[in-house]
Amino acid sequence: MTVALDIFRALADSSRLRILRLLRSMELSVGELAQVLGQSQPRVSRHVKILCDAGLAERRKEGSWVFVALGAEALVAPVADALDRWDVAAPDREAGTDAARLAAVRADRAASAAQWFEAKATEWDAIRSLHIAESEVEAAMSDVLGSAPLGRLIDIGTGTGRMIELFAPHAQTALGIDRSSEMLRLARAKIGERGLDNAELRQADLYALPMADGDADVAIIHHVLHFAQQPGAAIVEAARVLRPGGRLLIADFAAHDREELRTRDAHARLGFSDAQIEGWFAAAGLTCARTETLEGGELTVKLWLGRKIGAALHEVKAA
Known part of the structure; x- marks a missing residue:
């Protein structure tokens, strides 16, 4: 009572x-x-x-x-x-007014982020110098995903397409999505140079992925989640496109207090704790299968591997 x-x-x-x-x-x-x-x-x-x-x-x-x-x-x-x-x-009439104002807040957030991404597209890789060498992060991601074929891969927030470059050769198909047309232009140039015929790029939102339910075997969110206004919703959407037993790999910053990154580099979130990610995993129907901590830079990088609850992960056949 x-x-x-x-x-x-x-x-x-x-x-x-x-x-x-x-x-x-x-x-x-x-x-x-x-x-x-x-x-x-x-x-x-x-x-x-x-x-x-x-x-x-x-x-x-x-x-x-x-x-x-x-x-x-x-x-x-x-x-x-x-x-x-x-x-x-x-x-409630007031609820309608509030919804309209909330839409304006969302639009302001999206416009601010989009403007920054367009301005920073050519510097995207250099911005990542805040943490340990990207080569070390990529090696750790490869280790977490393992040597078996990846099946159908989606890279959410592909940026300049580096994750597609790295993992598409081990996948049956690879789809990279990003909201920024400038980012996709750079990614297409990279992928064309590599001759990755199994890779595709689309302009899309991480909250509305252009894939059907259960269509992907592996999803990657690489240094994108700290830009997301609704990280939990992004994880739910990533989980939606995974088949039972499919895997979601997140690479992002551990929680930190570098406040200037919010205004200077448009970071919506100052990193994440294990508890936050695990809570969002649980809400999305994922279990946390593995975590890795990569220290040595100004910011600590974390890897979180989630597995979609359901049938046991079957071995993905090579394309």
């Missing part, structure tokens, strides 16, 4: 109901919530604290930013179900 009272007290305010609705769409910073609600950040912070105290939301600090996400599913799901039922009975 105490939990129920805390939840009802927390929701006894229209602003907190609006925040909960917004968080169902995506994780947001306090500043972005303030932008959508049209309220001051201190006021929004107070509302967020009440929701967090009731277990309906969770806060996570990254440098000077505070991100807010939904709380435990066991507490949030019944509330969300009730809100959906009440909205059907009597649609």
Whole structure:
């Protein structure tokens, strides 16, 4: 009964109901919530604290930013179900306005990232000099994936196509996707030089991969997740295209406090902890099969290998 009272007290305010609705769409910073609600950040912070105290939301600090996400599913799901039922009975006009403002926030995020990618495309490989030599990262990735044929491979956020260069020779087919047309232009040049006839490149979003459910054997997200506004959603989408037993390999930074990377290099996230990745794996129907830590640079690189829950991984036949 105490939990129920805390939840009802927390929701006894229209602003907190609006925040909960917004968080169902995506994780947001306090500043972005303030932008959508049209309220001051201190006021929004107070509302967020009440929701967090009731277990309906969770806060996570990254440098000077505070991100807010939904709380435990066991507490949030019944509330969300009730809100959906009440909205059907009597649609909330304010919710429509909030949704439009949220779309504007998403558009601002996407435009900022796209502008940076277009400007930095020719420097992309040099930017990775913050961590240990890329050759060491690639060797570790090869070791984690093993020597067996990779089957159908998708490289999510392919950038200049380096992962396709590296792994397409061991795959039956290889698909690289990226939102940046300039990145794809550079990748196509590289792949053409290598004569990788089994490789294909497409302009697409990591949240809407151009593959059917269960179509891939291996998915790679190489130094892309820290640019993602919704990392959990990106992992869910990657898991969707994997067959049961398929593998997702993520290479990215361990959690760090290099705040300048957020503004200078458009990093949406300051790295990730094992717990974060494992939580997103679990939500996507993946088990964490292996982790590797690669130290020696200004930033630590981590490898996380997830395996899709289902039938045992069968041996992939060579093309």
